[in-house]
Amino acid sequence: MQSIDFYIQKACSVVAADDFAKQVIQWQQVHGRNNLPWQTENNPYHVLVSELMLQQTQVQTVIPYFNRWLERFPDVQSLADAPEDDVMQLWQGLGYYRRARNLHAAAMTVVEHYQGKIPENADQLREIPGVGPYTVGAIRAFAFDASAAIVDGNVKRLFARLFSLPFLVNKSSFDRYFWALAEHYTPQSNGRRFAQGLLDLGATICKPTQPQCGDCPFRLTCRSYQDNTVTDFPKRAEKKATPTRSGYFALDINDAGILLLKRGSDSVWPNLWCLPELEAAAQGTPDGHFKHTFSHYKLHATVWRQTLAPSQHYRRVALTDLDSVGLPAPIRTYLQQINT
């Protein structure tokens, strides 16, 4: 692998930094997304909420969650004051539940340390739970129009194709190369529109499949388009096969409802209410089965009807009242099927 400077030189031979920024900004103004719910006010709290929701989650999925969130938690203070169960319930179905706890903790941090105002300073932002390198840049650019680099999946794919880069996008060791390029190409002014333009290009033109190269403002300079190798980029390391695991759950149901147990904060489905999980398979005929695919393994679950010994940790919820609880999606689906 060559040095970082080598690849910056290579990139500059494709397009100079000021030309690139100018074209991204001009294209964004005409063709970009400028009416997303979190773009209407450039409100730092709205930006914070949207960025945590958008981590590994597509825009169209996030929009209804974002709107519901602002109705229930209109500002930093109201979120900081909210009970954790309310926070988890509103996040239910969005996945990566640690983000919900992070966002809740972020609001409390901002209230405690920054008088409820989200800071612009990168070092201070980086200390906020759930805010990593990407989100620091995103908040600085989108909330404050700062000159801040961002690197996400869109930016990696765009750069990899534009410059025919050999970097493996699913290997963290290549991240420093992408960040060096992103910082080289980030302009001193119009940081907000430039960052938005990168994301919009990645989401609507330089898409993972079926890239719309005919509509791309860089089609005349893009190295992989000129070489007719666009679909060869970005390069990716082979993924390991996902293992299958077995899960065992207890269904304690009576006229009053179903017994639920709150999961631990360090497990899958952290802090969500769920059927009590058993250490091993139970005796007798199962009540039913369900399967669920996580990002790193596949779960084959079996459910048995059991009467569990009383415990203060349990909570019994009526079948008709399941919507008021933060439940994992596959558990909710299973219980709804019982209901019919």
Added chain:
DNA sequence: AAGCCGGGGCA
């Protein structure tokens, strides 16, 4: 550096 953490959309 590698593993962990969901769910939806789409070919």
Added chain:
DNA sequence: TGCCCAGGCTT
């Protein structure tokens, strides 16, 4: 089915 997504945290 497999891949992708406005990644971050933990070990």
